[in-house]
Amino acid sequence: MHDLLEGLLDLSGKDERPLTSRLAAQLRSLISEGRLKLGQRLPSSRALAARLGVSRNTVTYAIEQLVAEGYLDVSQSRRPVVAAGAALLTARCFDDLAPDTVSRPLSTWAQHLASSDWPPLYRGRPLPFQPGLADEREFPHDIWGRCLRHAANRRFQRSDPTSNDSALQAALLNHLATHRGISACPEQIIIMPSAQAGLALIARVMIDAGDVAWIESPGYGGAYAAAFTAGAKIVGVPVDTDGLRIADNAPVPKLIFVTPSHQYPTGYLMPIGRRLELLRFAGSVGAAIIEDDYDGEFHYEGRPVAALAAIDPDALVFYVGTFSKAMSTDVRVGYVVVPEAMIPTFELAQRHLGLLTSATLQTALAEFIERGAYLAHVRRMTRLYRERRDCLIGALTEEVGTRLSVDAPAGGMQLLVRYTGLTDDRHLSHRLLGLGVVARPLSEMLHHESQERGLFLGFAAWTNAELIDGAKLIGRYML
Amino acid sequence: MHDLLEGLLDLSGKDERPLTSRLAAQLRSLISEGRLKLGQRLPSSRALAARLGVSRNTVTYAIEQLVAEGYLDVSQSRRPVVAAGAALLTARCFDDLAPDTVSRPLSTWAQHLASSDWPPLYRGRPLPFQPGLADEREFPHDIWGRCLRHAANRRFQRSDPTSNDSALQAALLNHLATHRGISACPEQIIIMPSAQAGLALIARVMIDAGDVAWIESPGYGGAYAAAFTAGAKIVGVPVDTDGLRIADNAPVPKLIFVTPSHQYPTGYLMPIGRRLELLRFAGSVGAAIIEDDYDGEFHYEGRPVAALAAIDPDALVFYVGTFSKAMSTDVRVGYVVVPEAMIPTFELAQRHLGLLTSATLQTALAEFIERGAYLAHVRRMTRLYRERRDCLIGALTEEVGTRLSVDAPAGGMQLLVRYTGLTDDRHLSHRLLGLGVVARPLSEMLHHESQERGLFLGFAAWTNAELIDGAKLIGRYML
DSSP states (O other), X not given: OGGGGTTTOOOOSOOSSOHHHHHHHHHHHHHHTTSSOTTOBOOOHHHHHHHHTSOHHHHHHHHHHHHHHTSEEOSSOSSOEEOGGGGGOSSOTTTTSOSOTTOSOOOHHHHHHTTOOOSOOOOSSOOTTOTTOOOGXXXXXXXXXXXXXXXXXXXXXXXXXXXXXXXXXXXXHHHHHHHHOXXXXXXXXXXXXXXHHHHHHHHHHHOOTTOEEEEEESOOHHHXXXXXXXXXXXXXXXXXXXXXOOOTTSOOOSEEEEOOXXXXXXXXXXXXXXXXXXXXXXXXXXXXXXXXXXXXXXXXXXXXXXXXXXXXXXXXXXXXXXXXXTTOTTTOOEEEEOOGGGHHHHHHHHHHTTOXXXXXXXXXXXHHHHTTHHXXXXXXXXXXXXXXXXXXHHHHHHHHGXXXXXOOOSBSSEEEEEETTOOOHHHHHHHHHHTTOOOEEGGGGOOSSOOOOEEEEEOTTSOHHHHHHHHHHHHHHHO | OGGGGTTTOOOOSOOSSOHHHHHHHHHHHHHHTTSSOXXXXXXXXXXXXXHHTSOHHHHHHHHXXXXXXXSXXXXXXXXXXXXXXXGGOSSOXXXXXXXXXXXXXXXXXXXXXXXXXXXXXXXXXXXXXXTTOOOGGGSOHHHHHHHHHHHHHOOOOXXXXXXXXXXXXXXXXXXXXXXXXXXXXXXXEEEESSHHHHHHHHHHHHOOTTOEEEEEESOOHHHHHHHHHTTOEEEEEEEETTEEOOOTTSOOOSEEEEOOSSOTTTOOOOOHHHHHHHHHHHHHHTOEEEEEOTTTTOBOSSXXXXXXXXXXXXXXXXXXXXXXXXXXXXXXXXXEEOOGGGHHHHHHHHHXXXXXXOHHHHHHHHHHHHTTHHHHHHHHHHHHHHHHHHHHHHHHHHHHGGGEEEOOOSBSSEEEEEEXXXXXXXXXXXXXXXXXXXXXXXXXXXXXXXXXXXEEEEOTTSOHHHHHHHHHHHHHXXX
């Protein structure tokens, strides 16, 4: 009988899995492949353990596993028998399958993903000028850690604990009322696993395949991604120094995506006149507006402008915000303020798509805001990031000189550098990445025909010294 | 001049917003409504403060706000003037809009949500027998809180910190290899904000509108929701005591959703023979399988059976799991093990839809697993929940007697009660809810024509005494 398994089982090779799993897997294969036949009896666990040089427990556990799965039967004897349930497997039963089972078509959308250049991902530690990053080194990790621990120790149980935490809704609403002029009821705030999830959710709720969505050009790739996922026909609408310029000849939109606080990537602020024009236009054609206030907490000149949602509370505006810029990318919680009449729809849509955020995390965020830690951090970072913005502009001017054009953004965490004579910003970006600097090309963010070229540089997450070093590298390659 | 604002501004009413916001809002309205005209000059902030009985800072802040927004201009004088930018507003500019801006059509999917009866939501504290809930009272909140604090205090910064944490992937893979026989590489584990997000993501990646998806009948409402969101044509396939029975006459599926560990809601375990049959069938027609192991950690009879994904690692199987059942609903993190060749597609799809989970939370989960707290808790809860299952079956048998039929589930957190003579389980469920007991009707979970009726009862989150009290209530109404 011991000849039966001779040479078939081998646990000596290098493998990170536990011995029990490996033994079970090998026995399973032998049965599946028909090398152990229905009714054949295995050696005792003691004998098997001795032969393989493993503990008897290892063997016992593997046998129990295969019994539970129905491969082996020990009902008649202590020595396991290949079970009738496995008799389907006279030969390896999957031989008739196509060898490459995953090459079959994905959904049309999923197939398209391979050709998408958004989001750009950089592995490893962040590199200078990578946009959208807060400086983690400045974040009050200790206070945040305490808030999390308090939240985890909360012992009471709620029925539906994870959709939208009412304490967080209340704290956030108070902040948004004071700093953005938004008046809403707390239930209008839908908490999201990320701001991007909010964009995709709004698109999914508002858009049927073929509906027209306007996005800014140049504009944020995530807005394109969200509208595309929902099947929208996407129209890139050029921006000027006042932000998105209403396009008279473009197809009438169902959804308009804008970044009025600091246009992404140009940094321009949309003034009140353009805001009113946009609201009026959207209302007249029945379009919804997504107002993405991605880094709206950081204002350097003057005060933050009231949100579109604040100017006309009756307009169909979705205000999107995030904690990952103002606090830390580790947090990654976003939110959407939806029109009051849409609360039930969004709550249901959120559950159907599983767009939930840990209740513990939400409770901790509420405490972080309520105790003033959030506002204190935003204020401190506003001062710091403004200095860094000025430092980067100074360094770039010094290194690249007058052929460079930077419109100092009134706020936010990044700036756009335009450079006369630059024709291939992708190539330049690629070369700079090789030197350890992330400088995103403007041409990647264009959604209409345009000769605009430039580099998009994040300045928030780096010290002045790091910014100056990076500017020197750029200067060397731009000259 | 002071007559200009006479009777127009009033901050005496009850309002929870800060005075500054209220003053800014009132001034904004006066300008928007044309009651203050272009070029009109406001009183000095000192005079305005005195008149309104508020501090001068309150007024200054409100004025600055409106200047930033472009409503007022202070460039020529200290006393603010209604600005040219606001001249668009000769009358309230939204008068030409339809009054009910949110009544316009949502997407077809969003319109359908209103008629969806999933998920059932219960406000307030959880009620006995509400399914899917772990007992929070038994959870080691203190250990979990320490893990969270450690994770928050981690100071290093990563470039792409929030998609899928490699420490969590490694810890989870080790667990899945040992307890489910799954062999995979860590990158195959995609971390999700919830298991539901995983289901919806898989459907979105695999399904185009009109593709056929099979779901179990009776079956899990979340599977229906996920397939419906992706636009699938949904076919409910009846289950027997071995789980989903392959339907020869049904349209050929692109996606098959199953719960082989404990079928939802019947609790039956799919034996190896049916598993192999399913894998073979799916392979032959080119269908993908979603294996939802929603409460697969809790096994009471024998050992957990190897996952479908473990039986044939080359099959197109998506294994879905969650931490919210084994740990606490507050955690709400799920995951999907995807086929290796699909890692790039899923990573991109995850980012496009923003299905991200806080990096801090992921790091804390990795520590919770690595230090053994996860497995220790699962083992302790397995003993406790088995006792509770037995207690509930005993109490129901005592109260309702022999006309009751319960198939004691081999694992999991809930059981299905069938009752001869019960014709309207929805009505019974509704009456029981009025008495403070959640007993979900089986008929709500049917996706094919069937006369099956019953009640679905969660037993994990309640003590024996609570379970007995609930059983008595049910007994009273079933007799």
